[in-house]
Amino acid sequence: MEWSRSDTLALARQSCAHCHGLGLRINSRGQSGPCNCVLRAIFRACYARFRYCVTKEKHMSRTSPELIPGREGKLVWGRKDEEYVADFCLVSRRHLTDFEYKIFKYHFLLGADWKLCTRKLGIDRGNFFHAVYRIEQKLGRVFRELEPYGLFPIDEYFHGQRKPIQPAARTPQQENRRTGLRLLERTA
Numbered sequence: 001m002e003w004s005r006s007d008t009l010a011l012a013r014q015s016c017a018h019c020h021g022l023g024l025r026i027n028s029r030g031q032s033g034p035c036n037c038v039l040r041a042i043f044r045a046c047y048a049r050f051r052y053c054v055t056k057e058k059h060m061s062r063t064s065p066e067l068i069p070g071r072e073g074k075l076v077w078g079r080k081d082e083e084y085v086a087d088f089c090l091v092s093r094r095h096l097t098d099f100e101y102k103i104f105k106y107h108f109l110l111g112a113d114w115k116l117c118t119r120k121l122g123i124d125r126g127n128f129f130h131a132v133y134r135i136e137q138k139l140g141r142v143f144r145e146l147e148p149y150g151l152f153p154i155d156e157y158f159h160g161q162r163k164p165i166q167p168a169a170r171t172p173q174q175e176n177r178r179t180g181l182r183l184l185e186r187t188a
Ligand SMILES: [Zn+2]
Pocket: 012, 013, 016, 017, 018, 019, 020, 021, 023, 035, 036, 037, 038
């Protein structure tokens, strides 16, 4: 995917020392790409939406299924909030290393703070925050670049035409959804 200034400008951090609020950087090979501040902003927007979906699902009756494109071109009844929660977990599991996924699970899904995570994982505070930044940047890029439809822009996910992301072999979507639902039960 080619990143343009229109993709990044609104997401860039104005005070960013690397891109100065433009959101684009030139890498060591002379190619232009998104600044890490943009990738982190994308991740945080998706994560906020994930949390919103999890909370909403817990507190609202589930009575409004939508007709969405399913496998093999069929239309199936589904709920996009549920899909978003499942895709968020599924895509993250697939793109993170085992170590990164442990941090992702404890910190983002279960809401553990840095003290708990560092104790549980036997790493120091610096390494923990480095890993969190790396995870946010990695997933921010994946959520935006994922083919055929990414988790970002969120409006396109919820209102555009898209196909569900196929789960990896023997990774049940239900399991990922349950992981997501445990988030606020633990932190509430
Ligand atoms: Zn930046």
